[in-house]
Amino acid sequence: MTIKLVNRGTEGELLIEGRLDTTTSPEAEEIFNEVSGRFDKVVLNFAELEYVSSAGLRVLKRLHMAMRKKGGEMALKNVNKMVMEVFEMTGFAGLLKFE
Amino acid sequence: MKSIIVPAVAEELDRVQEFVEAELEAYDCPMRAMMQINIVVEEIFVNIASYAYRPEVGDAEICCEVDEDPLRVTIQFLDHGKPFDPLAQEDADTSPEALLERDGGLGILLVKKSMDAVDYSYKDGKNILTIIKNLDEE
Numbered sequence: 001m002t003i004k005l006v007n008r009g010t011e012g013e014l015l016i017e018g019r020l021d022t023t024t025s026p027e028a029e030e031i032f033n034e035v036s037g038r039f040d041k042v043v044l045n046f047a048e049l050e051y052v053s054s055a056g057l058r059v060l061k062r063l064h065m066a067m068r069k070k071g072g073e074m075a076l077k078n079v080n081k082m083v084m085e086v087f088e089m090t091g092f093a094g095l096l097k098f099e
Numbered sequence: 100m101k102s103i104i105v106p107a108v109a110e111e112l113d114r115v116q117e118f119v120e121a122e123l124e125a126y127d128c129p130m131r132a133m134m135q136i137n138i139v140v141e142e143i144f145v146n147i148a149s150y151a152y153r154p155e156v157g158d159a160e161i162c163c164e165v166d167e168d169p170l171r172v173t174i175q176f177l178d179h180g181k182p183f184d185p186l187a188q189e190d191a192d193t194s195p196e197a198l199l200e201r202d203g204g205l206g207i208l209l210v211k212k213s214m215d216a217v218d219y220s221y222k223d224g225k226n227i228l229t230i231i232k233n234l235d236e237e
Contacts, residue, residue: 022109050134053138057205058202
């Protein structure tokens, strides 16, 4: 997994490439913690995300909650069909915001 | 049935996924099914690694067999840890409110929803979780 940050002032966009799984989620979470403190809005660009497992869902949820707690916002974009299916099976499609 | 035995620790996940992928490589496995199998292998193996022997470490055996006509894969996970039926729990509540309140249960939900059959048994001191996925293109 690689994560690139595009800084747009109050908004940060993270381009996440590869897998968000048991192995990579701890590293993703460190970056999520950092950006949630820095930006009012965090957009996760999933164009290059291959797959997400429950370990990935957990860190996405924590980022979502951290942004909500500070009155900010988190959104996902360019989610591929297979990753979207995982969100649908687990209820995340109804929890997270997509743009 | 081909199989591998690995220490049940999360660090071995790559090896387990590679083993299953290698077994499927010779067949015309749809990309979507391959992805779902990868996720499910992760969920089940990490679950064994996290709970089966805690606080000790033990082995897990993963067996994989592909049947043709209809094309389908059967994968078995065996461990000799504490008896635990992951299918016995009620499905996780996936309403937004419940998701915010608690973690857990989503991995097994993904297993149940993305495989065609899931079965648990406890036999000769072993937990045996069997999953079956049909691989014919939908």
